[in-house]
Amino acid sequence: GAGVSQTPSNKVTEKGKYVELRCDPISGHTALYWYRQSLGQGPEFLIYFQGTGAADDSGLPNDRFFAVRPEGSVSTLKIQRTERGDSAVYLCASSVTGTGHYNEQFFGPGTRLTVL
Amino acid sequence: AQKITQTQPGMFVQEKEAVTLDCTYDTSDQSYGLFWYKQPSSGEMIFLIYQGSYDEQNATEGRYSLNFQKARKSANLVISASQLGDSAMYFCAMREVNTGGFKTIFGAGTRLFVKA
Numbered sequence: 430g431a432g433v434s435q436t437p438s439n440k441v442t443e444k445g446k447y448v449e450l451r452c453d454p455i456s457g458h459t460a461l462y463w464y465r466q467s468l469g470q471g472p473e474f475l476i477y478f479q480g481t482g483a484a485d486d487s488g489l490p491n492d493r494f495f496a497v498r499p500e501g502s503v504s505t506l507k508i509q510r511t512e513r514g515d516s517a518v519y520l521c522a523s524s525v526t527g528t529g530h531y532n533e534q535f536f537g538p539g540t541r542l543t544v545l
Numbered sequence: 546a547q548k549i550t551q552t553q554p555g556m557f558v559q560e561k562e563a564v565t566l567d568c569t570y571d572t573s574d575q576s577y578g579l580f581w582y583k584q585p586s587s588g589e590m591i592f593l594i595y596q597g598s599y600d601e602q603n604a605t606e607g608r609y610s611l612n613f614q615k616a617r618k619s620a621n622l623v624i625s626a627s628q629l630g631d632s633a634m635y636f637c638a639m640r641e642v643n644t645g646g647f648k649t650i651f652g653a654g655t656r657l658f659v660k661a
Contacts, residue, residue: 462649471549471636471651472590485647518588531578531597532640534649536590 431455433537435521441543442511450506450540454523461504462534463496464520472520478504511544518542547571549637549652557658558627565612566622566655568637574598576642579620580649581611584634593635596620624657632659 434453442448454461459480464472474488478498486496493511498504508515518541522534550569558564570579581593596604596611604611612621624631637652 460647464651469653471638471654474648474650477647479647488648520590522590531595533592533595534590535592536582538587538589 452521
């Protein structure tokens with residue numbers, strides 16, 4: 430079956446602009462995660478969705494970052510007034526469920542965001 | 546304090562030999578899961594192996610095994626019979642069930658180079 434897909438694969442924008450990054454999880458996966466990976470670092474947790482609701486958004490760095498998952502499948506990460514420090518690869522992952530200590534997360538290829 | 550520490554920024558191994566990638570973790574939660582992911586140059590994160598905090602036996606998946614030493618809080622990844630295709634970044638990660646919300650915390654990674 431199809432894996433996690435993310436669009437666009439690359440996004441170049443100017444400082445101060447608004448961007449949207451899309452994630453299409455594996456069909457049937459109720460849990461969806463967003464991570465940010467800066468160069469030379471491991472992924473950093475941003476937000477977790479169980480179904481349509483954001484069950485844990487403690488990783489969002491500030492109120493310029495927002496994510497939605499209105500129908501419990503596709504999710505959009507929205508960044509307002511982008512800053513150069515937002516440049517990173519944004520990874521999306523999904524899993525069958527988000528509860529418990531075991532949850533194999535399937536990652537998408539990421540969106541590389543560059544803020545000029 | 547770092548939750549996940551990977552002290553080897555880079556490692557070299559000869560093809561067909563075994564290699565150990567180190568990972569130590571810090572948690573006060575009694576219930577947690579430990580994961581290893583591989584990230585090739587293509588950027589996609591690939592799940593390799595999982596170890597639960599209550600599992601008494603070390604996890605194994607093909608050529609991958611996890612050397613779990615709970616008292617030392619270490620979860621080293623052992624790759625046997627290294628192949629050229631094993632050259633990649635490797636990330637250790639942890640999910641705390643009771644205290645960590647729904648986030649998975651990743652280490653900074655170890656870059657493995659397999660020599661022919």
